[in-house]
Amino acid sequence: MMIKDDTFKISRIRFDENYRPSDNTRLTTNFANLARGESRQENLRNVLRMIDNRFNDLAHWDNPDKDRYSVELEIISIEIRIDFDGGKDMFPLIEVLNTIIVDRKTDRRIDGIVGNSFSSYVRDYDFSVLLPEHNRTRTAFGTPRHFGDLHGTLFKCVVNSRAYGENFRKLPVICLSVSSNRIYHRTENQHPVLGVEYQQREFSLTDQYFEKMGMQVRYFMPPGSVAPLAFYFFGDLLSDYTNLELIGTISTMESFQKVYRPEIYNANAAAAACYQPSLTHQDYSTTRIVYDREERSRLAVAQGKFTEERFIKPYQDILERYCADCSV
Secondary structure, three states, rough: OOOOOOEEEEEEEOOOOOOOOOOOOOOOHHHHOOOOOOOHHHHHHHHHHHHHHHHHHHHOOOOOOOOEEEEEEEEEEEEEEEOOEEEEEOOOOOOOEEEEEEEEEOOOOEEEEEEEEEEEEEHHHHHHHHHHHHOOOOOOOOOOOOOOOHHHHHHHHHHHHHHHHOOOOOOEEEEEOOOOOOOEEEEEEOOOOOOEEEEEEOHHHHHHHHHOOEEEEEEEEEOOOOOEEEEEEOOOOOOOOHHHHHHHHHHHHHHHHHHOOHHHHHOOOOOOOOOOOOOOOOOOOOOOOOOOOHHHHHHHHHHHHHHHHHHHHHHHHHHHHHHHHOOO
């Protein structure tokens, strides 16, 4: 397998109230979960309204009626092309979200940040197949040797590819929930959009995994939020992106997290100076959006096994050489 200009294929699909997951969409993608079942269109309409309202709440300057902006979302799917024994195979690698900000006052469409949510077949394999199997007979939790190396290298190859550069002008930012296994401490640092910064003394397993993808992490609780978000990024998060770009990511991912993890992000009291998130917290409000957390966990295992059978096992030697190539 050689690194070529066509190694990665990027496609886009609009995420709106009419969105339906395609047959090759990674079904553990949280936004795909929202788009199934009897409440699918109401789910989508409500979460998109939440995103717009939150955006206008944060972008309050020159916006007296809090209706100046709306956010459009695209699902970005990235496939990898594998050349093997004269044949070519495509495997779905990553799905992220891209934000576009619509300014109704100036009639402009402004590029937001790509990334936001992050879905990966290989990550499903690592966390739902490889990691449980490694710890099945162990008394103390541990990670396999080279855990996350393949995924990290593949991700860095995507970001450095010609396909990515032709589609996006800035590097991605991924925004996820903070870990319920860590304690976060409020600092005196405060950003006008990202809000107050939190820090922790020891990285979570997710933080370490993203570090292998070449990304740093910082934790901020935006104004009006009740819990910090984890921002994974390259470069300088505070200076590489405009306020509107950051607001697009905050409004999108905070709205999704209120649905996915209401115990943390829709709690009825804001995080204290010393804060440990908990999914067993009882003092929170629910949204009117249906989300099946148990289904997502089951699908993660199924898709991790699919990745093992269709990608890891048949192409392991090729992938190791490919990753060595990418690292040069």
